[in-house]
Amino acid sequence: MVTVTATAVANAPTTDDALVVDGARKSFRSIKRSGSWWDHARGKGTRTVDETRAVDDVSLRVRKGEIYGLLGSNGSGKSTLIRLVSTLLLPDAGAVRVFGRDVVTEEAAVKRMINRVSVEAAFFKKLSPMENLIYAARLYDVDPAHARREIVRILNRLGIKTARIGQPLEKMSRGMQQKVAIARALLTSPILLLLDEPTTGLDPRSKKDVQEFILRVRDEHGATIVLTSHDMEESDRLCDRIAFIDGGRLVREDTPLGLKRDYARRHGMGDALPSLEDVFLEVVGRSLGDADYEDDDDKDDKDKTAKHEREEATA
Numbered sequence: 001m002v003t004v005t006a007t008a009v010a011n012a013p014t015t016d017d018a019l020v021v022d023g024a025r026k027s028f029r030s031i032k033r034s035g036s037w038w039d040h041a042r043g044k045g046t047r048t049v050d051e052t053r054a055v056d057d058v059s060l061r062v063r064k065g066e067i068y069g070l071l072g073s074n075g076s077g078k079s080t081l082i083r084l085v086s087t088l089l090l091p092d093a094g095a096v097r098v099f100g101r102d103v104v105t106e107e108a109a110v111k112r113m114i115n116r117v118s119v120e121a122a123f124f125k126k127l128s129p130m131e132n133l134i135y136a137a138r139l140y141d142v143d144p145a146h147a148r149r150e151i152v153r154i155l156n157r158l159g160i161k162t163a164r165i166g167q168p169l170e171k172m173s174r175g176m177q178q179k180v181a182i183a184r185a186l187l188t189s190p191i192l193l194l195l196d197e198p199t200t201g202l203d204p205r206s207k208k209d210v211q212e213f214i215l216r217v218r219d220e221h222g223a224t225i226v227l228t229s230h231d232m233e234e235s236d237r238l239c240d241r242i243a244f245i246d247g248g249r250l251v252r253e254d255t256p257l258g259l260k261r262d263y264a265r266r267h268g269m270g271d272a273l274p275s276l277e278d279v280f281l282e283v284v285g286r287s288l289g290d291a292d293y294e295d296d297d298d299k300d301d302k303d304k305t306a307k308h309e310r311e312e313a314t315a
């Protein structure tokens with residue numbers, strides 16, 4: 001069983017709402033230049049400031065113990081929203097509260113209650129999963145002997161054999177590394193777990209291992225989970241409620257069944273139900289695979305964010 005640490009208990013929830021997002025906004029600005037360097041040297045080039053509204057007036061409420069899914073195309077704002085909740089980014093406007101604690105004014109308290117797993121998880125690649133996770137356990141004051149047992153138990157449950165736990169991480173597949181990242185998030189017993197595409201890039205078997213584990217973490221440990229995904233089937237199966245995100249805005253929110261029933265009723269489908277994909281297509285106007293918002297000029301800034309996160313994770 002995952003033991004709740006002293007710090008987590010000291011920051012026990014003060015409300016049944018695990019997460020409240022109230023009118024949150026986040027924009028990114030980037031400068032676009034036109035003209036050659038020589039034009040710019042002569043003061044003749046033009047510079048325009050481009051603004052991307054990554055999160056645009058989002059309000060939502062996640063109840064304690066829920067698995068809540070954020071579904072949207074590439075660039076729709078899911079990861080930015082997760083970063084706002086995990087205190088990696090500051091909102092431009094609005095409020096975000098985790099168990100009643102404000103992410104801006106009570107950052108330290110929020111950080112103790114959450115853990116985020118993202119696809120660009122940072123590790124010491126020459127070290128083994130065990131060494132990486134023991135390092136993480138120390139940072140969070142988890143007793144090393146206890147941590148050692150937990151690491152083996154969690155990784156075994158995720159389908160990683162004990163013999164692999166001592167080998168360098170760089171020799172493991174990306175899917176296995178993703179499982180180690182999930183194990184690290186669970187070591188510290190977060191009461192709000194933020195999973196940014198937890199199963200992207202995993203083979204079907206590994207995907208299933210991780211999905212089963214997510215359900216178990218919620219059921220056995222009462223954790224609240226917010227996850228992002230591009231996988232409709234996964235969201236349908238795992239999530240109690242789903243929010244469709246498009247262009248930084250929350251465009252529809254309901255239980256998977258509620259979303260499908262509403263569609264079936266409006267389309268006169270009788271007892272038949274549509275797929276979640278059909279519902280998404282109707283609400284958003286295109287399928288989940290169609291990216292609309294990605295822009296090469298943002299890449300540098302994204303790289304900076306990834307770098308910042310790597311530094312954060314290894315700090």
Ligand SMILES: Nc1ncnc2c1ncn2[C@@H]1O[C@H](COP(=O)(O)OP(=O)(O)OP(=O)(O)O)[C@@H](O)[C@H]1O
Pocket residue numbers: 028029030052053054072073074075076077078079080081293294295298301302304305
């Ligand atoms: N650090 C950043 N600097 C500049 N622009 C950014 C930054 N982070 C995100 N963006 C932009 O904000 C928008 C939302 O990006 P975000 O990463 O939140 O989308 P996403 O829904 O997580 O996409 P994906 O499904 O590809 O992970 C995109 O237009 C993206 O280019």
Ligand SMILES: [Mg+2]
Pocket residue numbers: 078079080196
């Ligand atoms: Mg993302």
